[in-house]
Amino acid sequence: MTDTLIADTRIAIVSITRHGIALAGKIAHALPGARLFAPDKFAELAEAAAPGRATVYAGRTAEQIPALITGFDGIVAVVSLGAMVRLLAPHLGDKTHDPGVIVLDEGGRFAIPMLSGHLGGANALAARVADAIGAQPVLTTASDARQSLAVDLLGRELGWHFEASKAAVVAASAAVVNDEPVALVQEAGSTDWWRNHANGRSNAVPANIEILTDLAAVDPQRHRGVLWITHRPLSALPAALQSAIADRLVVYRPQEDAR
Secondary structure (H helix, E strand, C coil), X not given: CXXXXXXXXXXXXXXXXXXXXXXXXXXXXXXXXXXXXXXXXXXXXXHHXXXXXXXXXXXXXXXHHHHHHHHCCEEEXXXXXXXXXXXXXXXXXXXXXXXXXXXXXCCCCEEEEEECCCCCCHHHHHHHHHHHHCCEECCCXXXXXXXXXXXXXXXXXXXXXXXXXXXXXXXXXXXXXXXXXXXXXXXXXXXXCCCCCCCCCCCCCCCXXXXXXXXXXXXXXXXXXXXXXXXXXXXXXXXXXXXXHHHHEEEEECCHHHC
16 A cells, blocks of 8 residues: 555554454554554453554444544454445445445455445555455455556556546546547656556556547547546637537646656
């Protein structure tokens, strides 16, 4: 996990069983700033597992969820997937605000991102935890499963941010994972965005991603997604082109000093 992803101090580790707390301790060792949350009946075990970083609570775990969602960017739960679905469901907002959540089985065999895999960083967090304890990360987002480009993560490790409507992100993302032609027009920023992308890519850039240097090469009839990396304002787009691709255009803004 790179420095641009979730900071250890903003991660909560939740475990509700004796054996789960033992695994939580291993995870806490890999995430030095994270806090461990456990029922008060396991207070001694929790403190031994994460000295000085354990919080115990009375009552039901469900009562702790609102504070965990608002107080942390990432949640690592040694809890069954089904149980976490039921615990989180009443409190979810949208993927731009929900924390990244991963679940692990008590045997520490699988690390499963269940919420906010991309923007919330759950996929990257799962990979880090899995590497630390020898588990298998289970990534179900299409772009990660197929080692393709994640439209909402492109350039994040390089400090880029993107501008687009939710509908445009969905359209461009669908084009990427469905192997439809996608134009990537780069006018600014580092060109080293593939090897540093998301959780790391070792394969070649997918063939359906056409890397261009000139907006004039964009074909509104053929390109089902347009990714524009630029310092220029949106008004620099010719009006006809802007109108034609507005429903599939994602604009990335590299840091100004990266020019």
